[in-house]
Amino acid sequence: MKLPGLKTFRHGVHPPEQKSDTCNAPIRQFPFAPLLALPLGQHLGRPSVPCAAEGTPVQRGQVIAEADGDFSVPLHAPATGRIRRIAPMPGIAGRMVPAIYLEPQPGSTQEVADATPCPLETATPDEILAAIQAAGIVGLGGAAFPTHVKLRVPEGRVADALIVNGAECEPYLTTDHRVMLEQREDVLLGIRYVLKATGARRAIVAVEANKPDAAAHLRAALDPGGPVSVEVLGVKYPQGAEKMLIQALLDRAVPPGELPIAVGALCINVATCAEIGRLLPRGRGIQERIVTVTGPAVVRKGNYRVPIGTPLRFLLDHVGTQGELSRVFLGGPMMGAAASSLDISLSKGTSGVVAFGTEDARASQPRSYPCIRCGYCVDACPMFLNPAQLGLLARNEAFDRMADDHHLMDCFECGCCSFVCPSHLPLVQSFRVAKAAVRKANKP
Numbered sequence: 397m398k399l400p401g402l403k404t405f406r407h408g409v410h411p412p413e414q415k416s417d418t419c420n421a422p423i424r425q426f427p428f429a430p431l432l433a434l435p436l437g438q439h440l441g442r443p444s445v446p447c448a449a450e451g452t453p454v455q456r457g458q459v460i461a462e463a464d465g466d467f468s469v470p471l472h473a474p475a476t477g478r479i480r481r482i483a484p485m486p487g488i489a490g491r492m493v494p495a496i497y498l499e500p501q502p503g504s505t506q507e508v509a510d511a512t513p514c515p516l517e518t519a520t521p522d523e524i525l526a527a528i529q530a531a532g533i534v535g536l537g538g539a540a541f542p543t544h545v546k547l548r549v550p551e552g553r554v555a556d557a558l559i560v561n562g563a564e565c566e567p568y569l570t571t572d573h574r575v576m577l578e579q580r581e582d583v584l585l586g587i588r589y590v591l592k593a594t595g596a597r598r599a600i601v602a603v604e605a606n607k608p609d610a611a612a613h614l615r616a617a618l619d620p621g622g623p624v625s626v627e628v629l630g631v632k633y634p635q636g637a638e639k640m641l642i643q644a645l646l647d648r649a650v651p652p653g654e655l656p657i658a659v660g661a662l663c664i665n666v667a668t669c670a671e672i673g674r675l676l677p678r679g680r681g682i683q684e685r686i687v688t689v690t691g692p693a694v695v696r697k698g699n700y701r702v703p704i705g706t707p708l709r710f711l712l713d714h715v716g717t718q719g720e721l722s723r724v725f726l727g728g729p730m731m732g733a734a735a736s737s738l739d740i741s742l743s744k745g746t747s748g749v750v751a752f753g754t755e756d757a758r759a760s761q762p763r764s765y766p767c768i769r770c771g772y773c774v775d776a777c778p779m780f781l782n783p784a785q786l787g788l789l790a791r792n793e794a795f796d797r798m799a800d801d802h803h804l805m806d807c808f809e810c811g812c813c814s815f816v817c818p819s820h821l822p823l824v825q826s827f828r829v830a831k832a833a834v835r836k837a838n839k840p
């Protein structure tokens with residue numbers, strides 16, 4: 397469906413936005429938990445390697461784990477305190493993962509010392525990318541891909557346009573919205589760093605039409621005819637997915653299995669851009685991130701600047717919950733992951749915490765029925781796949797046929813098919829299992 401007058405992509409869905417509880421809530425600082433638990437693998441790629449021993453006192457902002465090679469980033473202490481232990485902790489998927497436990501020092505001022513800055517005017521592109529890695533910056537929209545790797549333009553390719561993703565199409569989440577309103581200068585400075593690092597000549601900030609205040613606020617600070625513009629897009633899920641953004645804004649299709657740079661585009665989340673603009677001039681690293689804490693079961697919903705490593709249990713106790721909790725999503729309910737327990741902690745990729753009680757969960761997990769061949773899932777899929785056929789093959793565990801004949805690996809698990817299915821078939825869940833099986837089978 398094409399919305400009149402606004403750019404968008406074909407197919408997709410319109411889930412209830414559920415943003416009104418927090419979109420006007422200014423960002424507030426969250427307190428330190430008595431013990432922070434920092435997984436070493438908070439990003440895609442190789443986990444960080446601890447460089448501070450158990451029992452060592454550390455300063456807020458100090459590197460406590462170093463990057464393990466290029467496809468990795470360091471980890472900075474979110475608080476002044478002491479390394480209590482280096483030991484496994486529960487990860488989001490339920491497996492134990494290596495981690496650093498840090499005990500914040502009570503009553504400390506928690507000031508962060510500035511380190512070696514990366515000056516925009518004199519730094520080379522390579523120096524900017526190195527500074528982004530040194531700051532521990534990864535994609536804050538949820539993917540947690542190391543940003544310096546993502547922004548590196550391969551030999552023989554040219555970045556023509558940088559798309560700054562402020563679409564935030566996922567229901568419930570309002571962190572990017574608040575960042576655009578409250579950290580405009582950081583966003584714009586971050587864009588200047590990224591333009592210089594990548595050689596892109598123009599940047600387009602993509603904002604969905606349900607955030608007109610953010611679009612107007614950004615536009616008010618732009619030079620007419622300058623390299624940065626703001627585009628307002630139709631409100632539709634998953635508008636914020638990279639391929640959908642590129643299609644809507646540049647009318648270019650990223651070929652299957654390729655990255656956006658194949659069509660001259662680079663995408664970066666707006667909050668990631670703001671962190672680049674906030675941290676690089678001071679030589680600091682990421683120690684906290686903005687998180688929308690919301691959902692029917694949360695009492696004090698809002699947008700909070702939360703120290704990395706804050707335990708989920710502490711976070712929910714602090715904002716208050718009502719009734720018995722059933723499901724807690726990290727990220728939104730469409731593409732986020734259900735937390736395996738409340739003993740996990742918030743990491744750099746956690747954009748939201750959405751908590752549901754038992755009654756809400758019962759309503760959202762109805763019984764499944766056989767496929768009635770209505771075709772709604774086919775009309776919804778933004779990748780033009782046939783989810784009904786894929787679902788049938790998944791039930792028969794015909795994973796090879798799904799991949800070879802039905803483009804399973806093009807599915808990016810947006811959940812549109814499951815959302816529209818009147819038979820309530822767990823389509824996207826079965827595609828996740830199938831993709832994992834294909835990847836495992838193809839591993840050398």
Ligand code: SF4
Pocket residue numbers: 776777778779780781782783806807808809810811812813814823824827
């Ligand atoms: S989850 Fe996959 S198959 Fe389903 S709509 Fe999204 S891209 Fe298409």
Ligand code: SF4
Pocket residue numbers: 766767768769770771772773774783784787813816817818819820821
């Ligand atoms: S939406 Fe559900 S019931 Fe309809 S064709 Fe797709 S899988 Fe079958």
